[in-house]
Amino acid sequence: MNKIAVVRLSRSLRSGRVVRELTNPAFDVPTTLAESRGRLYTVNARFGIAPSPDNRYDVVRVGR
Secondary structure (H helix, E strand, O other): OOEEEEEEEOOOOOOEEEEEEEEOOOOOOEEEEEEEOOEEEEEEOOOOOOOOOOOOOOEEEEOO
């Protein structure tokens, strides 16, 4: 679906609810998230593409 769900967790961390969904036209199956200097980045998975040295892999900044 190429979306990242923002989930608000309960105090016990045993449950949560989706409060927002983030999308970006550059998403191609976003997977892992990382934070750096207050910004979030996601790795685009390349599921369904055979591994090759010629494949392009990228990271997308989430939000502003």
